[in-house]
Amino acid sequence: MNPLVMALLLVAALGVFGVSIRGRWKLLHLSGERPHIDRIGERFRLTLKYALGQKRLTRYKFAGLAHKAIFFGFLMLLLRTLILFARGFTDDPKFGYWIFDSGDLLGNFYGLIKDIYIVLVITGVVVFLHYRLVIKPKRMTLSGEGVLILAIILVMLLADVLYEGAGLVLASRDAAGLHFSIWEPLGSLLIPFLESAPDGTLVFLYHLGFWTHVTLVLIFLNLLPHTKHFHIITAIPNIFMQELEPAGKLKPIEDIEGRIEREETLGIRRIDQFSFNAILDFYSCTECGRCTDQCPAARTGKLLSPKKLTIDLRDHLYANQSGLIKANGDKSAAIDDLVPAVIDTEALWACTTCGACEQECPLHISFVDKIVDLRRYLVQEKGECSSTLQETFSSMEATGSPYGVGSDERMNWAAGLDVPLRSETEDVDILFWVGCAPATDERAKSIAQAMARLLNLAGVKWAVLGPEESCTGDVARRAGNEYLFQAMAGANIETLNGYHTKKILTVCPHCFNTLQHEYPDFGGKYEVIHHTEYLAKLMSEGKLTPTHEVNTTIVYHDSCYLGRLNGIYDSPRKILASIPGVTLVEATASRDRGMCCGAGGGQMFKEDEPGDERINFARADQLLETGADTISSACPFCMRMLTDALNTRQHIDIAQLDIAEVLLKSVTGA
Ligand code: SF4
Numbered sequence: 001m002n003p004l005v006m007a008l009l010l011v012a013a014l015g016v017f018g019v020s021i022r023g024r025w026k027l028l029h030l031s032g033e034r035p036h037i038d039r040i041g042e043r044f045r046l047t048l049k050y051a052l053g054q055k056r057l058t059r060y061k062f063a064g065l066a067h068k069a070i071f072f073g074f075l076m077l078l079l080r081t082l083i084l085f086a087r088g089f090t091d092d093p094k095f096g097y098w099i100f101d102s103g104d105l106l107g108n109f110y111g112l113i114k115d116i117y118i119v120l121v122i123t124g125v126v127v128f129l130h131y132r133l134v135i136k137p138k139r140m141t142l143s144g145e146g147v148l149i150l151a152i153i154l155v156m157l158l159a160d161v162l163y164e165g166a167g168l169v170l171a172s173r174d175a176a177g178l179h180f181s182i183w184e185p186l187g188s189l190l191i192p193f194l195e196s197a198p199d200g201t202l203v204f205l206y207h208l209g210f211w212t213h214v215t216l217v218l219i220f221l222n223l224l225p226h227t228k229h230f231h232i233i234t235a236i237p238n239i240f241m242q243e244l245e246p247a248g249k250l251k252p253i254e255d256i257e258g259r260i261e262r263e264e265t266l267g268i269r270r271i272d273q274f275s276f277n278a279i280l281d282f283y284s285c286t287e288c289g290r291c292t293d294q295c296p297a298a299r300t301g302k303l304l305s306p307k308k309l310t311i312d313l314r315d316h317l318y319a320n321q322s323g324l325i326k327a328n329g330d331k332s333a334a335i336d337d338l339v340p341a342v343i344d345t346e347a348l349w350a351c352t353t354c355g356a357c358e359q360e361c362p363l364h365i366s367f368v369d370k371i372v373d374l375r376r377y378l379v380q381e382k383g384e385c386s387s388t389l390q391e392t393f394s395s396m397e398a399t400g401s402p403y404g405v406g407s408d409e410r411m412n413w414a415a416g417l418d419v420p421l422r423s424e425t426e427d428v429d430i431l432f433w434v435g436c437a438p439a440t441d442e443r444a445k446s447i448a449q450a451m452a453r454l455l456n457l458a459g460v461k462w463a464v465l466g467p468e469e470s471c472t473g474d475v476a477r478r479a480g481n482e483y484l485f486q487a488m489a490g491a492n493i494e495t496l497n498g499y500h501t502k503k504i505l506t507v508c509p510h511c512f513n514t515l516q517h518e519y520p521d522f523g524g525k526y527e528v529i530h531h532t533e534y535l536a537k538l539m540s541e542g543k544l545t546p547t548h549e550v551n552t553t554i555v556y557h558d559s560c561y562l563g564r565l566n567g568i569y570d571s572p573r574k575i576l577a578s579i580p581g582v583t584l585v586e587a588t589a590s591r592d593r594g595m596c597c598g599a600g601g602g603q604m605f606k607e608d609e610p611g612d613e614r615i616n617f618a619r620a621d622q623l624l625e626t627g628a629d630t631i632s633s634a635c636p637f638c639m640r641m642l643t644d645a646l647n648t649r650q651h652i653d654i655a656q657l658d659i660a661e662v663l664l665k666s667v668t669g670a
């Protein structure tokens with residue numbers, strides 16, 4: 001075509017792109033933390049499933065298909081772009097790196113595939129333009145940037161078709177009569193419109209198509225690092241380097257005592273403290289809003305929006321890019337504290353750590369770790385949190401329970417029941433970790449009582465720690481008080497290890513998650529079983545048989561810490577379905593899309609952040625819509641939140657029962 005112009009274009013465009021990428025690359029390394037690249041095989045498998053397979057987009061039918069068309073189209077058309085760049089340096093209009101030359105077998109085949117993908121990508125672009133300009137979903141950022149990028153893609157592809165069509169007609173004049181090519185169907189479609197054009201016009205259109213295409217590709221490339229379309233480059237690495245630890249697990253602050261001595265910041269205060277992976281998350285957000293769409297805080301009108309949180313952090317990072325790079329890790333450089341300058345305090349404290357956002361994000365962007373890290377700084381360095389949370393921390397320190405109930409009262413729930421203490425029992429198969437709510441909260445006590453009776457009926461060798469048990473520290477940890485959490489975890493692990501504990505049974509998904517996933521970081525490694533799984537197992541072994549009818553229609557509410565964060569959906573449903581007389585119905589929002597009750601992340605022990613509605617009320621309404629007369633759950637926190645909602649709304653006709661309570665009714669008839 002024109003080697004000089006092509007070379008100038010490439011040098012200018014790639015030079016500018018290189019400068020942009022260099023800046024973004026440096027930002028990734030500000031914290032000095034290394035990216036996740038362990039467990040390579042598992043990472044490849046997940047990348048295949050979620051990046052190439054686009055698994056998380058299958059729920060969004062048309063948008064998902066349109067995205068797939070564009071994604072795979074881009075992969076397929078990359079070769080075409082490289083071929084056109086090369087043709088800029090040669091006069092051979094058929095050049096295709098000697099393998100994909102037009103007219104050769106592979107070149108012809110690729111020409112056909114390319115045209116099919118051009119059609120698919122154009123269809124995808126039209127669908128997205130329809131979404132942006134006509135449907136306008138609330139969740140999406142409907143900026144002009146999105147439309148501009150789609151328009152560039154559209155014109156870029158049409159320009160290629162024009163180049164191909166004009167080329168075919170020019171070639172046919174040379175070869176006297178050769179017209180349509182089944183290997184270049186899109187270009188062939190233009191032949192009837194172009195064949196009567198004079199040679200000069202054809203040559204002009206041929207060059208116009210070519211140069212428009214290559215120039216737009218280079219403009220597009222340079223827009224990427226400055227727009228949300230940066231995900232075109234970062235999505236696959238972000239999915240590949242995602243966190244592989246269990247969904248409900250938080251990372252510890254390592255060597256917390258040493259850090260305090262060295263006066264190092266606990267938690268995250270400034271943008272440059274975020275890790276390589278966190279910053280790659282910021283680059284990767286497409287602003288699709290799927291996270292916020294599922295967030296219970298956002299859905300009930302709170303200030304929190306996980307999408308906005310990510311975008312605000314990203315924009316703050318970009319706005320300070322040159323200062324951050326110059327400072328190169330110098331923490332005395334003038335960079336704002338993130339809260340409240342960038343992230344609103346109210347938004348930060350509205351998160352229930354339910355994980356709905358993380359499960360939804362097609363780019364596997366994480367939020368809870370960032371939110372907790374920001375809370376850690378506020379709580380531990382500035383002593384800033386609500387007075388009720390402060391009181392909760394004090395209660396945990398003084399009594400070992402967020403409810404402020406001392407160890408001497410921790411066995412009150414067991415009065416009149418045959419409950420063996422671990423300190424007095426040698427032959428124990430499983431330790432029942434009762435948890436603070438079932439041990440001390442008036443409503444939740446009956447869950448522990450039902451469980452104790454079921455264990456005795458099944459003939460299990462079990463015991464409890466009784467006064468030696470204290471809170472796992474989950475509430476403190478998720479509310480940002482890592483220091484208190486680590487102190488409580490250390491004490492509990494000492495007790496558990498002192499009894500050579502192997503198996504632990506819990507009725508609380510929060511205890512389950514903390515004991516199972518977080519205690520191993522501090523030397524507490526146990527097999528932890530949630531009571532829904534354990535009861536299902538006892539039933540399958542014939543040790544518990546539901547025989548008496550419990551005539552009721554039940555809707556089961558999925559606890560976030562049991563379902564979404566630990567994948568336990570089936571056992572509770574299996575138990576309920578096997579009870580005679582029970583009709584099981586599902587809420588519209590259930591299983592992995594089940595809505596949080598509003599208790600997690602320390603919310604249970606603080607006042608709600610301002611919003612349109614309380615989360616537990618919204619969730620109770622969803623469950624009531626099913627027409628069920630009983631709401632069943634498998635988490636004492638969920639039970640408390642839903643009971644409060646039902647009582648406030650005066651739904652005294654609706655029963656609220658834990659799975660263990662329903663099963664006990666059927667096993668004993670009482
Ligand atoms: S974890 Fe739950 S509450 Fe927190 S931002 Fe995500 S969806 Fe919202």
Ligand code: SF4
Nearest residue numbers: 285286288289291361
């Ligand atoms: S964080 Fe993920 S789900 Fe949320 S807007 Fe960005 S890409 Fe979409």
